Amino acid sequence: MTRHPPRTTWLEISCSALTNNLRQLRSRLSHTTRLMAVIKANAYGHGAAETSRTLQRAGADRFGVATLMEAVELRAAGIERPILVLGYTPAWQAAEALAHDITLTVIDLETAAALGQEAATQGATIQVHVKVNTGMNRLGVRPGAVPAFIAALRDLPGIEIEGIFTHFATSDEADKQHADAQFISFQQLLAALERNGLRPRIAHAANSAALLTMPYTHLDMARSGIALYGLDPDMEQCALPPGFQPALAWKSLVTQVADLAPSEAVSYGREFIADRPMRVAVLPVGYADGFPRRPHHWGSVLLHGQPAPILGRVCMDQTIVDVTAIEATVGCVRLGDEATIIGRQGEAFISAEAASQRIGTNNYDIVSRILARVPRLYVE
Ligand SMILES: Cc1ncc(COP(=O)(O)O)c(C=O)c1O
Numbered sequence: 001m002t003r004h005p006p007r008t009t010w011l012e013i014s015c016s017a018l019t020n021n022l023r024q025l026r027s028r029l030s031h032t033t034r035l036m037a038v039i040k041a042n043a044y045g046h047g048a049a050e051t052s053r054t055l056q057r058a059g060a061d062r063f064g065v066a067t068l069m070e071a072v073e074l075r076a077a078g079i080e081r082p083i084l085v086l087g088y089t090p091a092w093q094a095a096e097a098l099a100h101d102i103t104l105t106v107i108d109l110e111t112a113a114a115l116g117q118e119a120a121t122q123g124a125t126i127q128v129h130v131k132v133n134t135g136m137n138r139l140g141v142r143p144g145a146v147p148a149f150i151a152a153l154r155d156l157p158g159i160e161i162e163g164i165f166t167h168f169a170t171s172d173e174a175d176k177q178h179a180d181a182q183f184i185s186f187q188q189l190l191a192a193l194e195r196n197g198l199r200p201r202i203a204h205a206a207n208s209a210a211l212l213t214m215p216y217t218h219l220d221m222a223r224s225g226i227a228l229y230g231l232d233p234d235m236e237q238c239a240l241p242p243g244f245q246p247a248l249a250w251k252s253l254v255t256q257v258a259d260l261a262p263s264e265a266v267s268y269g270r271e272f273i274a275d276r277p278m279r280v281a282v283l284p285v286g287y288a289d290g291f292p293r294r295p296h297h298w299g300s301v302l303l304h305g306q307p308a309p310i311l312g313r314v315c316m317d318q319t320i321v322d323v324t325a326i327e328a329t330v331g332c333v334r335l336g337d338e339a340t341i342i343g344r345q346g347e348a349f350i351s352a353e354a355a356s357q358r359i360g361t362n363n364y365d366i367v368s369r370i371l372a373r374v375p376r377l378y379v380e
Contacts, residue, residue: 008253009285010375012343013046017247019058021228024243025211026059033218034202035059038225039074040066040086045290045367046229046248047376049077054378055228056081064223068093071102084129084163086223088139094118094126103127103162107141109152112159119158128153129163130200132189134182136169143189150198163202163221164190171217172209172234179210183217209233212241231363235353246351248367249343250374254303256282257323257333266320267312278324281308281333285341286317290370296359301339304330305346308339342366 026035037060043051052063052074063083065071071083084103091114097104098119106112106128119126130150133140141149146164153161166186171179186205193199206217208227226232230246232239260266260278283301287293293314300307301321306329308321323333338345342352352363359366 005377006375007284007373008255009283009289010251010377011045011047011370012249012251012377012379013051014245014247014249014380015050015054015378016380017230017245018046018051018054018228021230021244021247022055022058022060025208025222025224025227028211028215029218029222032220034061034221036062036064036084036204036221036223037228038064038086038207038223040064040070040225041368042372044225044229044231044364045370047378048073050376050378052077052079062221064225068097068102068104072096072100075100075102082127086131089115091115091118095122098122098124098126103129105129105131105139105165106153106159107131107139109149112153113156116156116158121158125158125160127160127162129165129202130161132164132166132186134166134185134189135178136167136182138167140166143185146189147192147196147198150193150200154198161200163204164193164200165204165223168205168207168210168217171207171214172238174237176214179214179217183214207233209238213238226364229367231367232353235357235363246343248352250341250370251343252283252285252301252339252341254281254333254335254337254339255284255318257335258282265312267315269313272312278322279327279333280311280320281323281337281339283319283321283339284317285319285374286315288316288371289374291319291341292359292369298341298355299358300350301341302343302345302348302350303333303337303339305348306330307348 037055066087089104094115131140168179202220204221206222208224210217211222230244260274266272300309306326352366356366
């Protein structure tokens with residue numbers, strides 16, 4: 001390694017993988033369909049600033065985030081394209097949204113009126129997208145209430161309705177019945193709005209899974225997150241097609257190698273007790289980096305291209321791994337050797353998907369929980 005990370009645990013983010021994945025997605029869309037890069041939650045752990053700059057260079061039309069804070073962070077990083085806050089923004093953030101030219105999602109008239117009021121006092125308009133609840137039952141206006149909602153929004157000073165969108169609950173499943181029902185409901189709504197001259201300019205529904213497996217849902221824009229990072233929308237039911245590349249690798253350097261005598265225990269609570277002479281290595285990574293302590297174990301990391309099983313409890317900043325078998329077969333493990341937590345080492349590979357299965361969650365959770373104190377290194 002030529003460039004030293006500021007810490008002995010770090011992420012390597014491949015900019016060419018991000019660019020490649022964006023192109024893969026773009027190649028599936030018509031020329032009239034925009035592509036929104038969803039980079040909420042620190043770009044799913046990949047680092048919002050550099051990831052969004054890379055994707056802007058690669059041609060992402062727009063950016064989607066969860067909160068206004070995330071949107072402002074993107075502007076500070078030099079993102080000039082439109083940014084939509086996908087979550088709820090309270091009226092007291094209107095001035096900040098206006099100052100940074102951020103588009104907001106609206107789901108209730110009271111907040112929208114207050115947002116518009118702030119814009120109008122500044123002699124400006126705030127762009128909004130209406131969120132429709134077609135069956136995810138999270139955020140959104142029920143389809144039946146949307147025409148009246150849009151008609152009322154139109155009368156508000158300071159508000160310009162640019163878009164309308166919905167979100168699928170099950171587009172990553174093999175059975176598309178529920179997702180199709182959601183889409184039909186959305187399309188019927190769009191048709192009704194069109195008939196009454198109320199259809200906003202940009203209608204969008206597709207996330208990564210729908211972009212890849214339900215091309216009829218592309219509409220005026222698709223919003224992709226997980227596939228941009230080269231990760232499966234669902235490992236079993238919606239794996240990425242060939243051509244995508246995982247952009248993230250998580251690495252750590254061995255900080256100590258030691259012997260363990262039979263009956264000696266490892267880490268807090270003495271959960272692991274050696275039943276034979278062992279060699280163990282310490283890695284400077286822990287749950288305060290987002291390396292999960294519970295509910296289950298990550299299992300192993302890779303050292304010298306071999307699995308090194310985690311022993312005992314993961315601590316806040318450190319983890320102990322078993323290198324006995326590696327030393328017996330491949331050779332001596334030394335201070336400074338590189339361990340891979342996610343990624344490839346020789347023939348061996350730990351994917352975010354495999355890790356997520358071990359700890360009983362999904363790959364979104366695995367990467368987005370990697371905390372800011374783990375430095376991100378951007379490589380070609
Ligand atoms: C509203 C909305 N749109 C799009 C996405 C992107 O989804 P995915 O990462 O599955 O592509 C998300 C992420 O969960 C979302 O909440």
